[in-house]
Amino acid sequence: MNWHKEFFDNTWLIWAVLVMCLVVLFCGIANAEDLKASWYSEASLIKEGTRASGEPQIMANGKVFNENALTCACRLYPLGTMLKITNIENGKSVIVKVTDRIGKRFAKSRIDLSKKAFQNIASLKKGLIKISVEEVN
Numbered sequence: 001m002n003w004h005k006e007f008f009d010n011t012w013l014i015w016a017v018l019v020m021c022l023v024v025l026f027c028g029i030a031n032a033e034d035l036k037a038s039w040y041s042e043a044s045l046i047k048e049g050t051r052a053s054g055e056p057q058i059m060a061n062g063k064v065f066n067e068n069a070l071t072c073a074c075r076l077y078p079l080g081t082m083l084k085i086t087n088i089e090n091g092k093s094v095i096v097k098v099t100d101r102i103g104k105r106f107a108k109s110r111i112d113l114s115k116k117a118f119q120n121i122a123s124l125k126k127g128l129i130k131i132s133v134e135e136v137n
Contacts, residue, residue: 035109035110035111035130035131035132035133036109036110036111036128036129036130036131037072037085037087037110037111037112037113037118037121037128037129037131038106038110038111038112038113038118038127038128039112039113039114039115039117039118039119039124039127040067040073040112040113040114040115041067041114041115042057042065042067045057045065059071059073059099059100060073060079060099060100060101061079061080061099061100063099065099065100065114066114067114067115067116068114068115068116069099069114069116069117070094070095070096070097070114070116070117070120071096071097071098071099071100071113071114071117072085072096072097072098072099072100072111072112072113072114072117073098073099073100073101073102073111073112074098074100074101074102074110074111074112075101075102075104075107075108076107076108076111076133077098077135078098079098079099079101080097080098080099081097081098081135082095082096082097082098082135082136082137083095083096083097083098083111083133083134083135083136084133084134084135084136085111085113085117085121085131085132085133086121086131086132086133086134087121087122087129087130087131088129088130088131088132089122089129089130090121090122092120092121092122093121094113094117094120094121095136096113096114096117100112111131111133
């Protein structure tokens with residue numbers, strides 16, 4: 001049995017697996033870096049016309065929005081999912097529950113944190129920050 005011939009006949013398979021691993025690795029890193037977090041509050045919902053003053057904002061989960069709860073709006077994870085959001089710039093993290101849906105425009109690139117959740121990891125003046133996301137059990 002000539003092991004050299006068998007090895008070289010399967011070299012293409014080894015290269016294909018290596019290339020696939022590199023593609024998966026780099027795509028995962030690029031997606032993590034592209035993800036951003038913004039924040040929303042009762043006042044911002046009124047300002048943008050999503051909610052009338054004095055009227056409760058009902059989230060996608062059917063409950064009333066509370067800007068002081070540790071929640072988020074997102075389309076990347078199912079409602080009820082717990083997420084660890086980390087500010088890439090300073091390393092601060094917060095655990096939030098997905099309770100609402102963000103608009104389709106930002107469906108694949110952004111998570112909208114409640115005002116309180118955003119304040120735990122960044123100044124509200126930032127408005128938009130780069131984040132990493134980890135699902136928590």
